[in-house]
Amino acid sequence: xxxxxxxxxxxxDFDLFDDSYRKDPGPVWKExxxxxxxxxxxxxxxxxLPTKYEDIxxxxxxxxxxxxxxxxxxxxxxxxxxxxxxxAEYGNSAPPxxxxxxxxxxxxxxxxxxxxHKAVAKHSAFVETMCHELIDGFxxxxxxxxxxxxxxxxxxxxxAHIIGVDAHRVDEFIGWVRGVIExxxxxxxxxxxxxxILRQFFGELVTERKANPKDDMISxxxxxxINGAPVSKKAVVGMCNLMLVAGIDTTWSSxxxxxxxxxxxxxxxxxLANEPELMPSAMEEMLRVYSPVTMARxxxxxxxxxxxxxxxGDKVLMNFPAANRDPAVxxxxxxxxxxxxxxxxxxxxxxxxxxxxxxxxxxxxxxALRVWFERIPEFExxxxxxxxxxxxxxxxxxxxxxxxxxQ
Amino acid sequence: xxxKVIADKCEGHNRCCALAPEIFDVDDYGxxxxxxxxxxxxxxxxxxxxxxxxxxxxxxxxxKD
Numbered sequence: 001x002x003x004x005x006x007x008x009x010x011x012x013d014f015d016l017f018d019d020s021y022r023k024d025p026g027p028v029w030k031e032x033x034x035x036x037x038x039x040x041x042x043x044x045x046x047x048x049l050p051t052k053y054e055d056i057x058x059x060x061x062x063x064x065x066x067x068x069x070x071x072x073x074x075x076x077x078x079x080x081x082x083x084x085x086x087x088a089e090y091g092n093s094a095p096p097x098x099x100x101x102x103x104x105x106x107x108x109x110x111x112x113x114x115x116x117h118k119a120v121a122k123h124s125a126f127v128e129t130m131c132h133e134l135i136d137g138f139x140x141x142x143x144x145x146x147x148x149x150x151x152x153x154x155x156x157x158x159x160a161h162i163i164g165v166d167a168h169r170v171d172e173f174i175g176w177v178r179g180v181i182e183x184x185x186x187x188x189x190x191x192x193x194x195x196x197i198l199r200q201f202f203g204e205l206v207t208e209r210k211a212n213p214k215d216d217m218i219s220x221x222x223x224x225x226i227n228g229a230p231v232s233k234k235a236v237v238g239m240c241n242l243m244l245v246a247g248i249d250t251t252w253s254s255x256x257x258x259x260x261x262x263x264x265x266x267x268x269x270x271x272l273a274n275e276p277e278l279m280p281s282a283m284e285e286m287l288r289v290y291s292p293v294t295m296a297r298x299x300x301x302x303x304x305x306x307x308x309x310x311x312x313g314d315k316v317l318m319n320f321p322a323a324n325r326d327p328a329v330x331x332x333x334x335x336x337x338x339x340x341x342x343x344x345x346x347x348x349x350x351x352x353x354x355x356x357x358x359x360x361x362x363x364x365x366x367x368a369l370r371v372w373f374e375r376i377p378e379f380e381x382x383x384x385x386x387x388x389x390x391x392x393x394x395x396x397x398x399x400x401x402x403x404x405x406x407q
Numbered sequence: 408x409x410x411k412v413i414a415d416k417c418e419g420h421n422r423c424c425a426l427a428p429e430i431f432d433v434d435d436y437g438x439x440x441x442x443x444x445x446x447x448x449x450x451x452x453x454x455x456x457x458x459x460x461x462x463x464x465x466x467x468x469x470x471k472d
Contacts, residue, residue: 113435117421280425284461342460350463354418362425 004043004186011036015043016073016294016317017185022391026334029322038308044074044185044392047296047315048308053326053346055306059297059316060351066297066316067100068353069093073296073317073393074185086196090203091234094242097295097353104352106226111239111356114162114217120360123158127364130157131371139375142406143382146263147256147397154368155251158360159243164216165205176201177248181393202240206233243357250292251361253396254347255368257290258283260397261336263381268338273377276370282338283366288345289336291321292396295349320346321395379404408447409470410455412439416466423458423467430455445470 007015010028015021021028032039032051039049050056059066084092093099096108113119134153138144156170165173179194206218210233213219221236262269272282299314310316324345325333348355355361379402381387388399410430412423419437423430429451433439447455459467 109436112419112437116433116435116437117424341457344461344463344465346463348420351418354420359421 011039012041013043014039014041014049016392022389022395025321026325029325030334033326038306045315047073047317048310049317050306050319051322053323053329056318056320056323056346057350058305060318060349060353062303063352064100065299065301065303067300068297069098069100070298071097071295072181073294075315084192084196086199090199090237092199093234093238094245095235095238096356097242097246098238107235108356110221110224110231115357115360117359120363123162123360124363124367126161127154127158127367128371130154131368135371135375139407143401143403146259146400146402148399150372151255151259151368152248152252154255154364155248158364159247162217163240163243164218173244174248177245180245182249182390185392198241198244199237202237206236206240247357249390249394249396251364253292253390253394254287254290254361254365256397256400257292258286258365258369259372260381260387260400261286261290263379263402264384265336268336271338273373276373278338279366279370281340281343283362283369284343284345285336285338285340287347288324288330288343291324291345291347292394293347293349294319294321294393295353318349320349376404408452408455409445409472410441410447410459410467411445411470412441413466413468414438416464418464420463422461422463426461427451427454427458431458
């Protein structure tokens, strides 16, 4: 991470990667909502940061004025995309998350049936067994890194299983995904390096499946048509890329944040351990309070909202995490209420780009927490100061030193 | 009680189907519909209310007969 100067004024110079903001952005959002609900910065390529639920609900519906073609919070420089031979061959989009009308809906409809609640239920035994095996690996020690020994593997292995790629390479996949969206915000060359690795990997896999179809997800995607024409290889490479990039850091963050919350709030931990029927509302509350994902939109036609004029080329951040702390929609928004019954949170986004994998993410998160609580009902964070938070596109804990009674 | 899903507003979060599977169904694209013409039996009214109040798209409404 590149060192950046400290922030004096969050309304005009916010920094998503500021240390204290990554650790706890709630106070900044509260202040901005009351003083300057749509903040601006020139940092990281420049962007706008809305903080109100109502405004974000409005922005996501500004289609086509706000485009999804560059959804990364820190954009990749255009010139580098255009002259890269790997990207030229295998594409650099990630449909449908980078799609706009008229391609968006047909692209999205290709993958939605893979992620209905009925479709994802088929993977529930796989996820449950994996959670137990991961815990078997450290339960005798009485300690673990809950982020790196447990939470990260749940989405990474599940996605590898669904796409049908070699589970032994899962640590490599995690490294590539972190290289693209998490670790190199200030270093475009490094990000591009990992992006090329991902494209090359899926490009070769998709090329192979096109020549020799199998009974797997990639082959079934390749067999589909869009508006009467066969779907392109580039589009399928982009979809595979999306599933890996959008499916790992995000769910990892939600599982890790929830475990950290319970490790540092023993009253809540004991309640959930004793009342497992609380899990559905407790999990939604974790998703609301610790929403991991912020997406970007690029303005293509001038629009006005909240007294601000947005010009073509401006970037607007879909600050779903801040929307979920808006007191206009949520009572006591900064408090965790495991019984919260009314919870219209938008942790999975909102609008036509709503997370296509939300049913899978919920299955993974519910299973990960349930199995953890069944096996390790008593646990704590041995050094809360050592917790490392990622920031920007996806916020979540990346190092979680936990201790618990050895078994 | 009767409920309906406004099809234009539903974007497929599937919260209704998770909270009240006896009342709501979803298609392959996640779009929800209220089954049984939206009629909610008395014993499921609390679940229907939960579904209404947890829809991020404000897509479920009560129908007044």
